[in-house]
Amino acid sequence: MNLKLYSAALLLIGLTACNKNAGITREKAAADAPSGAAYGVTFTNNGSSAIFELYAPGKNTVSVIGEFNNWNPTPMTQSKDGNSWWVQIDKIDPSKEYAYQYLIDNNIQIADPYARKILDPDNDASIPSSVYPNLKAYPTGTAASGIVSVMQGSPAAYTWQNASFTRPDPKNLVVYELLVRDFVATHSYQTLTDTLNYLANLGVNAIELLPVNEFEGNDSWGYNSNFMFALDKYYGTANAYKAFIDACHARGIAVIQDIVLEDQFGSSPMVRMYATSAGSPSASNPWFDQTNMHPDAVGYQLNHQSPATVSYTEDVMKFWMQEYHIDGFRFDEAKGFTQTNSGTDEGAWAAYDASRVAIWTKYIQYMQSLDPKFYIILEYFAVDQEESQLANLGAILWNNNNINANQATMSYNDAGGSWDISRMLYDTHSFTAPYNLMTYIESHDEERLQYKNEQYGNVSGSYNIKDLATGLGREQAIAAFEFASPGPKMYWQFGELGYDVSIDQNGRTGYKPIYWNYLQDANRLALHDVYAKLAKMKIKNSVFTTTNFTHSLDGAIKSVQLIGSDGTDVVIVGNFDVVSQTAAVSFPVTGTWYDNLSGATMSVASASPSLTLAPGEYHIYSNTLLKQ
Secondary structure: OHHHHHHHHHHHHHHHHHHHHOOOOOOOOOOOOOOOOOOOOOOOOOOEEEEEEEOOOOOOEEEEHHHOOOOOOOOOEEOOOOOOEEEEEOEEEEEEEEEEEEEEEOOOOOOOOOOOOOEOOHHHHHHOOOOOOOOOOOOOOOOOOOOOOEHHHHOOOOOOOOOOOOOOOOHHHHEEEOOOOHHHOOOOOOHHHHHHHHHHHOOOOEEOOOOOOOOOOOOOOOOOEEEEEEOOOHOOOOOHHHHHHHHHHHOEEEEEEEEOOOOOOOOOHHHHOOOOOOOOOOOOOOOEOOOOOOOOOOOOOEEEOOHHHHHHHHHHHHHHHOOOOOOOEEOOOOHHHOOOOOOOHHHHHHOOOOHHHHHHHHHHHHHHHHHOOEEEEEOOOOOOHHHHHHHHHOEEEEEEOHHHHHHHHHHOOOEEEEOOHHHHHHHHOOOOOOEEEEEEEOOOOOOEEEEEEEEOOOEEEEEEEOOOHHHHHHHHHHHHHHHOOOEEEEOOOOHHHOOOOOOOOOOOOOOOOHHHHHHHHHHHHHHHHHHHHHHHHHOOOHHOOOOOOEOOOOOOOEEEEEEEEOOOOEEEEEOOOOOEEEEEEEOOEEEEEEEOOOOOOOEEEEOOOOEEOOOEEEEEEEOOOOOO
């Protein structure tokens, strides 16, 4: 969406009055930016000329200051509609990085909201040169103040080696979610790239990174965003990130980027341009609400019914899709894209919202117009009716089964929570798009299953879930149900090793220790190997994409029956009690069945044989051996 196309409508709804009240004089010469210019910096003449353009309706004057003019303000020209300001600076050295800012009404000094790189005087010193070599020094001793933007006419280009990457089919996605900071000790893309063999051997075919665009500070999950076009330097350079994506594609692994377009924080230049004395968005802010519209809001909420916000959001989407060749977005707090004020009522926020559907319909269709096979993953958690509508448009909805799955691993079905895990499967959500529900039992947002196993696991005689080996064995069982049920799956980093450090250690979003030595523990390694087998079985066998299945997942003995179109059928069964249990389990055909994890066989003589399972015992049976 081109914001300039909205100018006439914006004027009709009040910007004319706003400009008049702000004292803008129409006597000054107004002219539109040269054809081809866009918000941010557009380079011409082989990078030796730079056109700066800033969307700033209602402002009286805007100037650009920077190293190219010795930080002396160069006035910018107002566009004919009064909404934008631009100027062309010539005699730029294309090989040089220049720091710059905008000076608005002689009292607001900001970095460029469209900057692809920023310098932060408070946080850049903590970035090691091994992670970001030759980082440009902050322009101290100049008129620069606070965060500054950086531009360069001809930065070092990256040559893509795998530009024709074919993405995995969404129906059998196995996504590994990770935070660079807590996955590799160097918190660098280079080390992450060097670690890809580990992830490839796990069998995952997609990696989802927590936000990598600039956010406040360095030590963060990344959800406190402030500059949506700039890559956060704490993880490395733009070309190092591109090399990581390229290396993933070489291994058949897609890259999904977590992104925050629901809100921004106080250091955002878009907040600061139109801020109250308290620093919050004022009524004249073209992008942000003054009042947050839902109970889980943290930053300042973007108004996705505003044409300015729509244009900006689509610019951000397009930039990351095309500049970095990523394969999908996971949209944080997607349910927050609403102008329906639910106050503090979680139920009202989750209720059907037709206006929110309209917002997301527009964005989904926009991304699909750029790339029809791009993954669009929404953290939504609204009523099934609303989620199903978006799934039918092609979006994939996050499906949190953490609480029920953990109740099953701890062996509790009481007032503390149900161990019914049937919501793992899309049919219990009334979805008609069968592969558009991404189930997970751990994410960055959830307590770690093995931590709770060790703290609260049930006990019966010598069977004690608090014991490490026993708890990890139950982690295998729940993973079998998660991976083997139809639809895309996701799991959090080191879930394959039974990571048992609480999410609240060092604060919820604080640094967590990295324990690669877990691989030296036989029980943890056994869980790792099961995860790898499950992922590879899911991807290599079409039966796991079937829409013909039944399940019984609310009792101690749980089972799922999958009927494949190629004659391969699968039965997953497990006992989540702390004592042995016997139950009749349905098998679609009689004959020899193979246990795909142990290698044993079982003769099934009737449609519903009676099986006795020890506590924690589980199996993935098939009537033909599965590919692994």
